[in-house]
Amino acid sequence: xxxxxxxxxxxxxxxxxxxxxxxxxxxxxxxxxxxxxxxxxxxxxxxxxxxxxxxxxxxxxxxxxxxxxxxxxxxxxxxxxxxxxxxxxxxxxxxxxxxxxxxxxxxxxxxxxxxxxxxxxxxxxxxxxxxxxxxxxxxxxxxxxxxxxxxxxxxxxxxxxxxxxxxxxxxxxxxxxxxxxxxxxxxxxxxxxxx
Amino acid sequence: xxxxxxxxxxxxxxxxxxxxxxxxxxxxxxxxxxxxxxxxxxxxxxxxxxxxxxxxxxxxxxxxxxxxxxxxxxxxxxxxxxxxxxxxxxxxxxxxxxxxxxxxxxxxxxxxxxxxxxxxxxxxxxxxxxxxxxxxxxxxxxxxxxxxxxxxxxxxxxxxxxxxxxxxxxxxxxxxxxxxxxxxxxxxxxxxxxx
Numbered sequence: 001x002x003x004x005x006x007x008x009x010x011x012x013x014x015x016x017x018x019x020x021x022x023x024x025x026x027x028x029x030x031x032x033x034x035x036x037x038x039x040x041x042x043x044x045x046x047x048x049x050x051x052x053x054x055x056x057x058x059x060x061x062x063x064x065x066x067x068x069x070x071x072x073x074x075x076x077x078x079x080x081x082x083x084x085x086x087x088x089x090x091x092x093x094x095x096x097x098x099x100x101x102x103x104x105x106x107x108x109x110x111x112x113x114x115x116x117x118x119x120x121x122x123x124x125x126x127x128x129x130x131x132x133x134x135x136x137x138x139x140x141x142x143x144x145x146x147x148x149x150x151x152x153x154x155x156x157x158x159x160x161x162x163x164x165x166x167x168x169x170x171x172x173x174x175x176x177x178x179x180x181x182x183x184x185x186x187x188x189x190x191x192x193x194x195x
Numbered sequence: 196x197x198x199x200x201x202x203x204x205x206x207x208x209x210x211x212x213x214x215x216x217x218x219x220x221x222x223x224x225x226x227x228x229x230x231x232x233x234x235x236x237x238x239x240x241x242x243x244x245x246x247x248x249x250x251x252x253x254x255x256x257x258x259x260x261x262x263x264x265x266x267x268x269x270x271x272x273x274x275x276x277x278x279x280x281x282x283x284x285x286x287x288x289x290x291x292x293x294x295x296x297x298x299x300x301x302x303x304x305x306x307x308x309x310x311x312x313x314x315x316x317x318x319x320x321x322x323x324x325x326x327x328x329x330x331x332x333x334x335x336x337x338x339x340x341x342x343x344x345x346x347x348x349x350x351x352x353x354x355x356x357x358x359x360x361x362x363x364x365x366x367x368x369x370x371x372x373x374x375x376x377x378x379x380x381x382x383x384x385x386x387x388x389x390x
């Protein structure tokens with residue numbers, strides 16, 4: 001059975017039903033490290049790219065996931081909605097849009113994501129390199145950077161998209177599970193499987 | 196700087212501080228599929244093995260993660276505590292203890308995990324194969340299996356342990372991050388890094 005992005009409506013309904021919980025915007029993204037071992041971290045959902053099935057989030061050009069995605073551009077999101085007890089496992093290809101991108105449409109998407117971020121989250125991209133050792137005695141708070149709110153994306157700001165190829169949906173309350181697989185552009189199969 | 200399992204106390208404190216939330220028992224486990232792509236799913240924490248640093252959870256012998264772990268016994272847990280805004284990324288080696296194990300101590304651990312599981316979660320292991328297609332019209336509820344509460348672990352029940360090698364702890368409220376690395380048995384280094 002083929003259907004037009006059948007999981008998209010399910011996901012939007014889950015986001016809506018759980019939106020009173022701030023943490024429902026967070027999901028876990030798994031990638032593969034350059035040494036072949038798995039990596040996993042919490043990421044903030046920044047919406048779907050308009051008119052597409054692609055999920056967006058942002059990251060720092062200095063973070064490890066950038067190297068990991070370059071080596072293996074495949075990721076799996078695990079998104080658990082705590083209130084409605086639904087899990088989406090969304091696997092697909094990752095794409096990083098950084099400052100050096102030459103495509104004007106993509107750079108516009110990156111700019112839009114920058115201005116949709118809060119002033120506080122923008123500041124992270126001009127702070128010290130994430131994951132690097134702090135100076136003796138911890139980070140120096142007196143060097144807190146400043147950013148003009150009208151300023152466009154800084155060098156380290158990257159938009160990342162995940163284009164789903166398979167979605168495994170589990171509803172623990174209803175004890176139902178469905179697997180959706182992409183067959184072609186906007187063409188998906190859907191089948192019910194045992195939870 | 197070497198210390199005795201310095202992250203263990205942090206983790207136990209986070210579990211305690213978030214235990215009013217049922218979902219704080221859940222974390223996401225990333226593994227690598229046999230095709231080299233990442234996998235990620237929510238798992239229920241079943242405690243630390245007494246006297247060790249090993250985290251426990253249970254799984255079905257028929258689930259994909261068993262094959263994945265056989266091919267590459269390395270996993271990364273991402274555990275986000277929503278109330279205290281703390282994230283633990285715990286990577287290490289995975290070990291499956293199934294029915295065919297020949298070590299009496301390990302089989303005892305598996306049996307203990309079985310009896311610590313709720314009757315409802317035990318029933319999952321005698322239900323239809325997880326992830327397999329349902330019969331036409333969805334699962335047949337009239338075939339709900341029964342289990343004697345005194346009965347020991349069924350064939351499909353597996354205990355899985357993760358022995359941490361690195362723990363990356365992020366506290367978003369305090370804007371602090373520490374990385375702990377295992378150097379030898381019960382010997383760990385700890386360093387503060389930029390969040």
